[in-house]
Amino acid sequence: MKSLYSILFLVIFSSVYYFVICQDVPSPRSKHTSALVGTRLYFFGGDNSPTFTSHEVWYLDLSSSFNISAPPWHSDVVMPVGYSFGTSCLSPIDNSTVFLIGGRTWIATSATTDYYSYTSSVFATRNEIQAVIDNNGKIFIFGGFNYNSSIILAYNDMNILDITNMTWSTLIQSQSVLTYIDYTATLLPNGLIVYIGGRSGSISNVSLIDMAQIQIFDTKSYTWSAKVMYTINIISDNNFT
Ligand SMILES: *[C@@H]1O[C@H](CO)[C@@H](O)[C@H](O)[C@H]1NC(C)=O
Ligand SMILES: *[C@@H]1O[C@H](CO)[C@@H](O)[C@H](O)[C@H]1NC(C)=O
Ligand SMILES: *[C@@H]1O[C@H](CO)[C@@H](O)[C@H](O)[C@H]1NC(C)=O
Ligand SMILES: *[C@@H]1O[C@H](CO)[C@@H](O)[C@H](O)[C@H]1NC(C)=O
Numbered sequence: 627m628k629s630l631y632s633i634l635f636l637v638i639f640s641s642v643y644y645f646v647i648c649q650d651v652p653s654p655r656s657k658h659t660s661a662l663v664g665t666r667l668y669f670f671g672g673d674n675s676p677t678f679t680s681h682e683v684w685y686l687d688l689s690s691s692f693n694i695s696a697p698p699w700h701s702d703v704v705m706p707v708g709y710s711f712g713t714s715c716l717s718p719i720d721n722s723t724v725f726l727i728g729g730r731t732w733i734a735t736s737a738t739t740d741y742y743s744y745t746s747s748v749f750a751t752r753n754e755i756q757a758v759i760d761n762n763g764k765i766f767i768f769g770g771f772n773y774n775s776s777i778i779l780a781y782n783d784m785n786i787l788d789i790t791n792m793t794w795s796t797l798i799q800s801q802s803v804l805t806y807i808d809y810t811a812t813l814l815p816n817g818l819i820v821y822i823g824g825r826s827g828s829i830s831n832v833s834l835i836d837m838a839q840i841q842i843f844d845t846k847s848y849t850w851s852a853k854v855m856y857t858i859n860i861i862s863d864n865n866f867t
């Protein structure tokens with residue numbers, strides 16, 4: 627396993643600096659990312675291509691009930707860059723720092739023109755991923771697409787960022803583990819990450835993954851296993867080992 631001493635493909639955003647500016651409704655968007663911070667459900671960026679990639683930060687305050695037909699949106703301090711196609715995790719160490727990982731950052735070059743850049747100097751860029759974070763502050767990021775214009779690839783590696791010392795490491799998987807994008811990733815209390823659905827292949831030949839097959843990564847032993855659908859019953863028994 628190769629240790630990498632460098633930093634996020636991205637932006638670290640601390641809610642410590644947040645303050646409320648106004649209350650309004652965000653414009654329609656997709657490809658944003660969200661994180662629950664205390665009783666605030668935050669949303670970062672998003673895309674309404676080709677019109678804009680947003681640098682906005684919004685949240686819903688869940689501390690009291692509200693009419694879901696008229697959700698009480700609050701806008702917060704904007705990010706320094708537009709952000710889309712990425713993923714986010716809340717730090718369990720301070721419960722207030724949100725890590726935005728991978729995706730695309732957009733930098734305004736003029737009042738009317740933006741361009742997007744990839745911020746990683748460590749890895750090829752990653753998009754269409756889902757990160758999960760464990761209680762010790764390790765963020766697990768599997769696969770993803772590289773939209774590098776020279777060579778577009780999907781990956782099957784597991785990149786791990788330890789937020790306690792901001793150190794990256796990469797596990798290169800055997801070919802039996804598929805390249806994955808657009809999946810869901812769920813960390814179970816027993817330390818297993820369950821990957822369901824998504825797409826696999828290369829940009830020229832992407833196929834949907836069979837929902838009867840799930841891939842499981844053990845965050846304690848750093849090993850993969852594949853399960854078939856019937857084991858879903860075992861998950862609900864909380865006995866998934
Ligand atoms: C919820 O909001 C909708 C849309 O504004 C409104 O029509 C409806 O009467 C509201 N319901 C309640 C219970 O306030
Ligand atoms: C963060 O939140 C978790 C879950 O609510 C809690 O167990 C933990 O004590 C919190 N940590 C801090 C530093 O507030
Ligand atoms: C894009 O691909 C080229 C050719 O493989 C490589 O040299 C370059 O580092 C890649 N850039 C990124 C941001 O992945
Ligand atoms: C970062 O912390 C982890 C967990 O404590 C440790 O295993 C790893 O060696 C540390 N890396 C560096 C570069 O200090």
Ligand SMILES: *[C@@H]1O[C@H](CO)[C@@H](O)[C@H](O)[C@H]1NC(C)=O
Nearest residue numbers: 826827828830831832833834
């Ligand atoms: C596309 O991917 C599928 C699944 O991996 C494979 O069966 C098929 O042969 C591929 N088609 C081409 C044209 O490469």
